[in-house]
Amino acid sequence: MNSAPHVLILDNAVHRHLFKPSWHWKSHLRGIRTTVVNVPSGRRVPDLETVTHLLLTGSETSILEPKPWYDAEVRLIQEALERRRPILGSCFGHQMLVYALSGPEYLVKSAPPEVGWAQIQMTGKDALFEDLTSPWTTFVYHFDEVCNPPSPWIKLGRTEHCDTHVLRYGTAPVWGIQAHPEISSRKAKFFIRAALLMGRKPSRHLLRALRHVPPPNDTADRIVRRFLQVPVG
Secondary structure, three states: OOOOOEEEEEEOOOOOOOOOHHHHHHOOOOOOEEEEEEOOOOOOOOOHHHOOEEEEOOOOOOOOOOOOOHHHHHHHHHHHHHOOOOEEEEOHHHHHHHHHHOOHHHEEEEEEEEEEEEEEEEOOOOHHHOOOOOOEEEEEEEEEEEOOOOOOEEEEEEOOOOOOOEEEEOOOOEEEEOOOOOOOHHHHHHHHHHHHHOOOOOHHHHHHHHOOOOOOOOHHHHHHHHHHOOOOO
């Protein structure tokens, strides 16, 4: 395999003309070869032999309401794990990792949902996150979450309302982040306004989030830099 990184972005957007999560990740991958595949559309995925790293994006759909295309993503995750390809999932992608490797029984509705910005308190050490301060502030937007995942999952970070915000699958190069570090503060503000215009509920969470927008940060750049340094099996 060519040693140059080739990142496969598994785009989980259902309404891909309105929601473009791969754009946010690609903004942190300038100069890196990337291939984007929208999984819900049924597009063919390239041979993982040609891929070095995988990124799993968020989605508008709920992990608690399985769709036929979930099976394809489950198979890809399991194959990537066997091949020791580094995988990083955010929000729905984080939940999908647990769904694929441990089962749907470890996924629940968020009580309460997190919308806006939250501080992630690191509860474990991992090289992928060692460049970050603890706690670190990031954009959050989720109504489902992971709950008490079994071994070999290791909890690495939590927020006030979500105990399982950062995970690693044992010593395998597989990480999940419930938050959206890839979405900048400025873009998150537009995201929230668009959600309001589309009538997303409950609107009170969205309106509250708009009242507080933290300063820009480079959290995602630091995570991505570390991620691309992870050796490929």
